[in-house]
Amino acid sequence: MAAYTPDRRQILAALAASAATPLAASRGFAQAPSFSGRKLVSSGFGGSTMDIIQSAIFTPFDKESGAASTQVPMQSAAALARMKAEAGNPQIDMFQFSGGQEAYAKEEGLSQPLTGVSRLAKIPAGLKDPDGHWVTWAVIAEGIVYRKDKIATPPTSYKDFLKPEYRGHVAFPTITNGYGMDFLVMLARAFGGGEDNIEPGFAAMKQIKSETIFKAASDLPTLFGQGDIWIMPYDTGNTFKIQQSGLPVAFATPQEGSPAVFITACIAKGAKNADVANAAIDAMLKPEAQIEIARTMRWTASNPETRLPADLAGEVPAVDKLAQLDRGKINAMRAAWTDRWNREIAR
Template identity: 35%
Template structure:
């Protein structure tokens, strides 16, 4: 009888701890739609709902739109947790739209790489996935594999190179890395523009979207393209021989962050959601599904998955984050110069 009573008490306790979260709670987040949102649900949202009993309202909104909504709702925020991939958390935290996070409130924070949790106390949520930008290449046509960004200037690739317009976020990061490999920096993008002009003269092609990259690899004998690690996996799933290489000069990265919105009543729930997002299990799931790089040092990936991402201490050591605030401040001027260059 004692054992049965003990079990009953434990079961009741677990039930109460779950329903305590669930009662009269509206919990709202954003996600990015498509395959990403499918993975988001499988890796984090559904496990969170099952553990807490809370139903998550998912608003499909990319980073810029989500941030615009967050600003517009400043006096009455609707999101409990908000996700960004373009660095909007830096501005949001500075404007007081995001709540500071005490690392001690996250059970998984100790295992997250330092760069991914550097400004929790300022309100910048942790990066729970990384889209690493490197060199996607045709494994049948390119041997040996490319090893550096300067390889993009290899004459053998001239008529088989696909660049992405810098109106595309990944295209911007790839261009900035090419610029850096040629001696430029965020104060001087001319070396990169000069390199692009040479590549175009030699036969390179510029596209605007990821589906166009797939089309070029599938139909027009493309061999190499600077783009995100997850897209090499997309090409391979489409039956195309593709690999991903990190350039020796460094790997630009798009940080995908999970942030607690200030002024909402569900702070404990929000912290739990963030904590689950940075768990090794969630990050292994994302890497398996979409080939995003984990930021939790305890995430364990198969050799097949690890080959497609920046993984482990050594893999993430080469990650570079170009300052999102500087990019945003210069975006219009840079796009204007880019358009002049590619129109020649």
């Protein structure tokens, strides 16, 4: 699809708009043409998450650019299936993923390189596609969630799950939960192994296999609410939700790093509104937008230029505190490790 090129009247209109609205110019849209009357369709994650993203990113973007953005609720796997089904004639311009589907989309020729995303250069290499097909605009950081009224000194390491004083008060997710798999890998890393040597992870997990094993995030409020569970591996977003319910929990970044779950954006190949999507992705990378996402969902900012306020800095790990796992190696070993976990750990 040819790149969008504004004609002379559009350029003059954009310049007039930027001169009349200095606030918009100061927030990063002065150099972009007006998208007045243009529509942008993006996939979204549904529920309150989609509503928060709309309020923090798309609504301000629409106000400043003149576009009209809509999110279609669907989880990442369904979004990829939709992307494949509409290959050659995409009805959704832009896709958001949280499970690595953006890499598959590139490999299958379903996405196109980002163009005109001025902040793309600021994003660390590990958080974007080397060919520019996708970018991580936020990160869900995993780590240690604990009850402040039971553990006065914040935990500092995955090794802390083996402390004798926590015996009987630990919970961790089953390996079929992605966070359970990541917990196994981080235990291995903490005790000298990793993706290439998972033995230390299984050895450590065997020491706590009699503790509480749960299935999903929906179990967290009950586990912490009953008072017997003091510590578990999970993420910043769910920690925030539990805090909002009134429970005295906090998040700690382990010294081994916080495993990163990328929240990415890419554009469908042949998207009719690719130019609008590129501008929207640029807006996602704005420090102001990333601060708002950190405040409302406790997701980590991907742009290193984002400076979180003091009240957030202690609850949301900085991008340089993230631990990037080798998802390729993990996926290759997932079946074997799951089988072993079921034999040696599961009850």
